[in-house]
Amino acid sequence: MPEPRKIKDLEELKALAHPLRQRILQHLGQHGPATSTVLAKALGESSGATSYHLRMLARHGFVEEVPERAQGRERWWRSPIKDLRYPLRSEQTPEMRALVDELNRTRLAADVETFTRLQLDSDSLGDWSDALPISRGTIRVTRAELAEFVEEYVRLLMRYARTPDEAPEGARVMRTRFFAFPASADPHPRSDPESDPESDVEFDVESDSGSDVGSELESGQG
Structure with a gap:
């Protein structure tokens, strides 16, 4: 099982929370690696917007390039995280x-x-x-x-x-x-669990x- 990736701070959380970045991550998780152009067509956005948000996600390790699929200036991206967790x-x-x-x-x-x-x-x-x-x-x-x-x-x-x-x-x-x-009827734990068999x-x-x-x-x- 992969090691959980824990969000460290507010900056990382803000980077993840952007609505378009959420859609990008969901698309990568569902369909696999994609370029900014592929994502733009799938999500109804400009390739400039998807390219920018991919870079922001990559800055925090939420996505990474797929070097073996690179062709010229075309960059493929994937989501390497399987288990992403908020702080307690x-x-x-x-x-x-x-x-x-x-x-x-x-x-x-x-x-x-x-x-x-x-x-x-x-x-x-x-x-x-x-x-x-x-x-x-x-x-x-x-x-x-x-x-x-x-x-x-x-x-x-x-x-x-x-x-x-x-x-x-x-x-x-x-x-x-x-x-x-x-x-709702039992919001708190029992103070004496031994009293209830x-x-x-x-x-x-x-x-x-x-x-x-x-x-x-x-x-x-x-």
């Missing part, structure tokens, strides 16, 4: 926290919009509509157990985070999203079929 919430400055919160709100809203749109058009997905899950669960865990839960999820995700060349025939790009939060066994899961379609991973305390 307790490590974020107020400015970083505000930016992370805004990024999370914006991305979640976009994900919900895409998910809802695809649900309404699920018949067009054919056989894939039977394979696409919705899962909601409730667990009772300690902070350490929740951290391990997340790492297990990341390890599973990394098993399938393949490049276009590595994917088997018939594979398609799927977007996966994971988040966990305290139940069932405090470590609660678990319920609901599953159904749903839809959504990338394969990038970002995680952190947002």
